[in-house]
Amino acid sequence: MTERQILEQHAQQHLVWLRNDLRTQDNPALYEASQQGHVIAVFVITHKQWESHHDSHTKLSLIYQRLKVLQEELGSLGIPLKVIEAKQYSHIPQALLELGKSLSISGLWFNNEYPLNESRRDRAVEKHFVAEGLSVHRFHGDVIFPPGSVLTGQNEMFQVFTPFARRWRQLFRQGFSKHGLSPYPKPKRQKSDILLNNIPHDDIPPFGEPLKESQGRSHEKSHDESYRQSYRDDLWPANSQAIHRKLTAFAQKRLERYGEDRDMPSLPGTSTLSPYLTIGALGIRECLAAAEKSAAKQPGSNTTLLDEWLDCTWVTELIWREFYRHIMAAHPKISWGKCFRPAGDNVRWDDNEKAFQAWCEGNTGFPIVDAGMRQLKQTGWMHNRVRMITAAFLAKLTLVDWHKGEAFFMQHLIDGDFASNNGGWQWSASVGADAAPYFRIFNPYRQAERFDPEGEYVRRFVPELQSLPAKQIHKPSLEQCRQLGYPDPIIDYSQARKRALAVLEAAFKHG
Ligand code: FAD
Numbered sequence: 001m002t003e004r005q006i007l008e009q010h011a012q013q014h015l016v017w018l019r020n021d022l023r024t025q026d027n028p029a030l031y032e033a034s035q036q037g038h039v040i041a042v043f044v045i046t047h048k049q050w051e052s053h054h055d056s057h058t059k060l061s062l063i064y065q066r067l068k069v070l071q072e073e074l075g076s077l078g079i080p081l082k083v084i085e086a087k088q089y090s091h092i093p094q095a096l097l098e099l100g101k102s103l104s105i106s107g108l109w110f111n112n113e114y115p116l117n118e119s120r121r122d123r124a125v126e127k128h129f130v131a132e133g134l135s136v137h138r139f140h141g142d143v144i145f146p147p148g149s150v151l152t153g154q155n156e157m158f159q160v161f162t163p164f165a166r167r168w169r170q171l172f173r174q175g176f177s178k179h180g181l182s183p184y185p186k187p188k189r190q191k192s193d194i195l196l197n198n199i200p201h202d203d204i205p206p207f208g209e210p211l212k213e214s215q216g217r218s219h220e221k222s223h224d225e226s227y228r229q230s231y232r233d234d235l236w237p238a239n240s241q242a243i244h245r246k247l248t249a250f251a252q253k254r255l256e257r258y259g260e261d262r263d264m265p266s267l268p269g270t271s272t273l274s275p276y277l278t279i280g281a282l283g284i285r286e287c288l289a290a291a292e293k294s295a296a297k298q299p300g301s302n303t304t305l306l307d308e309w310l311d312c313t314w315v316t317e318l319i320w321r322e323f324y325r326h327i328m329a330a331h332p333k334i335s336w337g338k339c340f341r342p343a344g345d346n347v348r349w350d351d352n353e354k355a356f357q358a359w360c361e362g363n364t365g366f367p368i369v370d371a372g373m374r375q376l377k378q379t380g381w382m383h384n385r386v387r388m389i390t391a392a393f394l395a396k397l398t399l400v401d402w403h404k405g406e407a408f409f410m411q412h413l414i415d416g417d418f419a420s421n422n423g424g425w426q427w428s429a430s431v432g433a434d435a436a437p438y439f440r441i442f443n444p445y446r447q448a449e450r451f452d453p454e455g456e457y458v459r460r461f462v463p464e465l466q467s468l469p470a471k472q473i474h475k476p477s478l479e480q481c482r483q484l485g486y487p488d489p490i491i492d493y494s495q496a497r498k499r500a501l502a503v504l505e506a507a508f509k510h511g
Helices: 003-009 028-036 057-076 089-102 116-131 161-176 194-198 240-261 274-279 284-297 303-311 313-330 332-336 342-346 353-361 367-379 384-397 402-412 418-428 444-451 456-461 478-484 493-510
Strands: 013-018 038-046 081-086 107-111 135-139
Touching: 013 028, 013 089, 028 038, 028 107, 028 135, 038 057, 038 089, 057 081, 057 274, 081 089, 089 116, 107 116, 116 135, 116 332, 161 303, 161 313, 240 284, 240 313, 284 303, 284 313, 303 313, 313 332, 313 418, 332 418, 342 493, 353 367, 353 384, 353 402, 367 384, 367 402, 367 444, 367 456, 384 402, 384 418, 384 444, 384 493, 402 418
Parallel strands: 013 038, 013 107, 038 081, 107 135
Antiparallel strands: none
């Protein structure tokens, strides 16, 4: 019997397109499709993505490792995972349709993505399938509330975070408090292995190497090879048990102190779950459920406390993630590089390549900035407080266009996520959705003294300065710098601050 004949005997098979939702649990599209009949999963690779032109090496490594894990997990549920290549982004609709037809599927299922290019791609895919009489089913797996559903009294998107978060919590309490919050279960095991036996898993091509489709073509150069980090399985395990253990350990042991510890980069005060949320190895409902469960386990917990878990700072951070998704969907101009605040587009950035290179390499002569950039290079991740310090340093004190920093982060972060990264950069450059005025300028010396008072974080990533006491480590003298082989500061802080204020004022006051 041919593959097609076997499949025809199994009418009602559904194709689930996995993208940034690489999980079997809390995956609405996968679960709902499995309720309707047999499921085949697919992941599409484009050569631009896989050859690392845009995303970081560590993020692609994590996706690659995760796909292998997922293939096993899906296999144990009787679900084959196909991996297809599309030469270009615009070829994805056709590639998916061809696969769908060859497998005689009756419907396509996926969870929405919100950036502009992804939304356009998804509309094109939907059009292709519907034109062939195939059904398309879309879900919101990446957020609790889809963009456009958390609005002001005038039915508009909020311009700043705090009232957005208030409304989000209000809606959450109205929508979920009665029934609790449960992540979607894993799909049931398919009744027979017939699909898996006849449609074997596809091999996952090693990323970073030319794909079949693009072999023989002259390649565009991927980003600077000298920054290529290696993926560390010990830091970022891809298997589900390890990821869930990490979530549970955080929720049970560190969540309670998160409000106090989260700004101290030398402490393991935050969850470090962002890479998993970005690629969808972990679902947002799973995170909220873990927070709720940990509140229930606190000694003396009662209904008030149970209700209060939703107000904790960690949930606020998860709401930030959602806020930036809503902002991006409400303001498509952001996706083509525009600032949220129109005046931000008038800033006259300085094309200072030397300063930019020193920043990228962690050689600015500002220890806290260099520690952050070196943490990024060594691990693929950077602490949130230090992301704010390094981003504000580049955008304000060197006046290098924040878009360059945004792209560099995307190319090096293991959790690189367009909406959160863009939102974080616009916030740091004071051109984004933020209540603070443009003249807020972080003083890197003061930030370092406040958030790394003992200099432990700097010592960890800037070994040249290891011997310096806490009092000197954040602002070594020129003599110390030269003795220890550490670079002189690339700017004078006070002068740079004055210059930044003048340039920003020109854009914001007179622009
Ligand atoms: P936790 O403190 O444990 O927070 C839990 C989760 O909430 C995070 O995993 C993340 O998904 C979300 N979150 C936390 N803080 C923020 C925030 N400020 N904005 C949006 N979501 C948040 N986050 C990314 O996931 N991807 C990015 O590419 C990214 N780029 C950033 C760039 C800049 C310039 C700045 C200032 C922030 C950026 N962030 C980004 C947000 C934040 O720094 C990271 O989410 C956080 O450091 C991840 O660590 P964690 O998992 O330990 O977070």
